[in-house]
Amino acid sequence: MEGSSTTSTVIHKLISTDDPVPHKTARLSHSRFSYAFRVNPGQKVLRLHFNPAQYRGFKSFKDLFSVEVGPFTLLSNFSASLFANALGVNSFVKEFGINIEENQHYLNIIFSPENSQSLDTYAFINGIEIMSVPTSLSYYYGGDIGVQVVGKSPVYVDSSTALEIIHRLNIKQDSVSSTANNIGNMFGIWESGPNRKAREVKNITWKVPVDVGFKYLVRLHFSEIGFKMAEIGGLIYKVHINEIIVSTNIDIVTEKDDENSIPWYRDYIVMMKGRKQEGKRELLICLESNDEFMDGQGPLKGFEIMKLSNPDNSLSSPHPLPPARDSSHWIIKNLVKVLGWRNMIATLTIIGLALVNISIYTLLQIWGASRTEEENKPSAKGCNDFVAGFTS
Structure with a gap:
């Protein structure tokens, strides 16, 4: 040190x-x-x-x-x-x-x-x-292997990229027999899905707030029971990321070469565009099925979301803001905590500027929302049986 x-x-x-x-x-x-x-x-x-x-x-x-x-x-x-x-x-x-x-x-x-x-x-x-x-769980790809960008061509994520692990969710409450596919055995801190009574559902959506202006690596982990059901045609499903279909029951079966090469996870890149003033937007992951399945027993075992460093080699993002109804009070209170009262004029000036920035920020949010409403609003159809939201 x-x-x-x-x-x-x-x-x-x-x-x-x-x-x-x-x-x-x-x-x-x-x-x-x-x-x-x-x-x-x-x-x-x-x-x-x-x-x-x-x-x-x-x-x-x-x-x-x-x-x-x-x-x-x-x-x-x-x-x-x-x-x-x-x-x-x-x-x-x-x-x-x-x-x-x-x-x-x-x-x-x-x-x-x-x-x-x-x-x-x-x-x-x-x-x-x-x-x-472990090499089998590496987030980096070598050679000419690219990661599929949702809705676009593949991009390359190599060892010159740093990442921040934003969210990990273990959807299933029970473990599976396959050690290689047991999320509980994987490194890192995983959040477990809510303990709720199992019920029959068709669609589940997870909403995770992330910073705009960055690329995100989304890793979907598939379950052993989900794979077996897809293989015999017992489960028909689609996985959407930001309303674009990225995986189906047909994909996971056709990608299998043999018993030792089951695609237990698949990676995707998501571009979260927007103005920095917006702070965060919700990244949507949706599991849609034509048939009802027991909640927690679907094809997905869990997922991970990682922020990728930008061209400036930075992962830095603005501080999260509290709920809008008390954001101005929160900002002023904490500015006083940080700055103190030793320089009253400077403090009041900064508070005034903060209030002006809040007003401008609110106007930009309204303006930006009107321009991007059709592009970013949640889908009006499907994926609405159950919605889970998270903080970030």
Whole structure:
């Protein structure tokens, strides 16, 4: 580890946590610091744990920093306190995919506070995990192999791309006999589908909010029972991503070469276009069947959504906003927390600018919605038996 920093513990014990590893000790610094981990070549998942509580010697809501790994900017102008506050959680985990080349021996992670001594900004981290990704589950493709873009030609995702793991969902509540196809045995943190009474359904839609202006890798995991039913013609289904059909029961059967090459998962690229002022849009994944099946016993076992780094090697995105009805109050309150009252004129000026930006942002949303309504509105037919929404 390099750089000047200190270790501090949480002053007030958390009542609850959303992080299965609730780290209560943090490494904090008003200046840049870094970690160097010796690792083997290959793809890694980097997991950063943040517990934005109050720490001795550091003021709340003053954390504002960037995180870099090699040429990639994973986070920029990032406040873990504002992020957690907006999502209504106590702690959270950010997961990223990074490739280590053959000539690399270390994974270097740099934490840099924003340069503003007067604001007492600082960077911090509670925990770091690094995991190797099995070759069979790699998100990267070599040679001339491309990933199908929904509605367009394939694109190439190689080891020069970084990714952020946005969402993982384990749809089925029970495990399957095939170890290779058991999501519970896969690395990473998976969210389980809601425990609800099984019922007969035809269509299910999952809505996941994602940042606009990025490409996303969507990986669909198929179940063993779903494959067998499709093979004997007992289940006819279609999978839509953003209202475009990407997979059917016929596709998964015809792609099988032998018992050892069953396509347990398929990858797709989704382009989420839009203005940055829009913040987020919903990425839709829909399972549509002509026949009713028991909820949780369909062809899909789960899915993953990964954000891909842009041409600037950045994964950085704006902070999430709270619900629209209290967004202006939330912004003003947290600006005061970050800036304080030492410079009343400057603070009031910034608050005024924030209110103006909110008004402009609202107008842009209305204007943008009117232009893209037909392109982005949910389908009026199909995929409406059950809808599941998520926060991001």
